[in-house]
Amino acid sequence: MEIVILDGVDAVDRTAADIVERTVRSTHVSIPVLGLATGSTPVGTYRELARRHREEGLSFSHCRAFLLDEYIGLARSAEQSYFSFIRENFVDHVDLDDAAVFSPDGEAHDIAAEAQRYDAAIAAAGGIDVQILGIGTDGHIGFNEPGSSLRSRTRVKTLTEQTRTDNARFFDSPEAVPHHVLTQGLGTIDEARHLVLIATGESKAEAVAAAVEGPLSAHCPASVIQWHPHVSVLLDDAAASSLALAEYYRYAYANKPRWQHL
Numbered sequence: 241m242e243i244v245i246l247d248g249v250d251a252v253d254r255t256a257a258d259i260v261e262r263t264v265r266s267t268h269v270s271i272p273v274l275g276l277a278t279g280s281t282p283v284g285t286y287r288e289l290a291r292r293h294r295e296e297g298l299s300f301s302h303c304r305a306f307l308l309d310e311y312i313g314l315a316r317s318a319e320q321s322y323f324s325f326i327r328e329n330f331v332d333h334v335d336l337d338d339a340a341v342f343s344p345d346g347e348a349h350d351i352a353a354e355a356q357r358y359d360a361a362i363a364a365a366g367g368i369d370v371q372i373l374g375i376g377t378d379g380h381i382g383f384n385e386p387g388s389s390l391r392s393r394t395r396v397k398t399l400t401e402q403t404r405t406d407n408a409r410f411f412d413s414p415e416a417v418p419h420h421v422l423t424q425g426l427g428t429i430d431e432a433r434h435l436v437l438i439a440t441g442e443s444k445a446e447a448v449a450a451a452v453e454g455p456l457s458a459h460c461p462a463s464v465i466q467w468h469p470h471v472s473v474l475l476d477d478a479a480a481s482s483l484a485l486a487e488y489y490r491y492a493y494a495n496k497p498r499w500q501h502l
């Protein structure tokens with residue numbers, strides 16, 4: 241696990257974009273599979289990737305993408321659905337084929353079957369090469385709320401009131417935020433080959449400290465990243481402000497061997 245404390249949100253966006261770009265341009269991977277997160281944190285990364293597409297010829301036409309999660313009971317066409325969110329904030333601005341962008345169907349009649357189908361689709365694509373992750377203020381990744389099994393697969397979860405309140409800003413009223421979601425499990429996420437967790441702002445500081453320096457525990461689902469062999473945690477100063485070993489992380493990154501990528 242590498243913890244990188246960067247100078248401002250733009251640097252976080254650029255560094256996350258660098259990692260995605262490296263995967264997309266890799267000659268070792270014929271069909272790069274991207275794991276996309278929603279929420280406001282990765283929007284700057286997506287904007288930077290779209291800029292590189294426009295100005296630097298970065299092409300996503302050979303890529304596939306899988307979303308982490310979706311609300312249950314919200315039409316895909318609703319502007320708050322993650323299906324719509326990822327198109328508005330990323331897919332519509334690059335040359336990624338819309339048909340190559342997959343997300344759990346929160347309107348499926350048989351939601352348990354849909355969850356299994358989604359895990360199988362990720363496996364059939366060869367797994368995810370690079371997974372972007374945000375983090376909720378209660379330590380969730382995807383929509384894996386506290387108490388999520390560390391080896392869970394894609395399934396239904398009930399949102400905490402904290403998450404519903406945090407996400408109310410995207411809806412007309414707090415009551416409109418769905419109670420249930422379909423989310424990749426922590427075990428599903430753990431199978432991605434590279435996890436890139438990004439967090440900015442002071443509101444994420446406690447959750448980041450619990451995820452990175454706390455015990456590996458279902459109480460803080462994001463702590464599952466400690467178990468993974470290739471993790472980059474990209475933070476601004478505010479999101480890093482509760483880390484006990486911040487000084488060491490800065491020192492280690494500043495002295496990183498030049499031949500080593502994130």
Ligand SMILES: N[C@@H]1[C@@H](O)[C@H](O)[C@@H](COP(=O)(O)O)O[C@@H]1O
Pocket residue numbers: 277278279280281282308309373374375376377380381382383403407
């Ligand atoms: N399901 C998403 C998560 O994937 C995201 O990480 C989290 C944080 O969102 P934000 O980046 O807006 O703080 O929000 C939602 O709950």
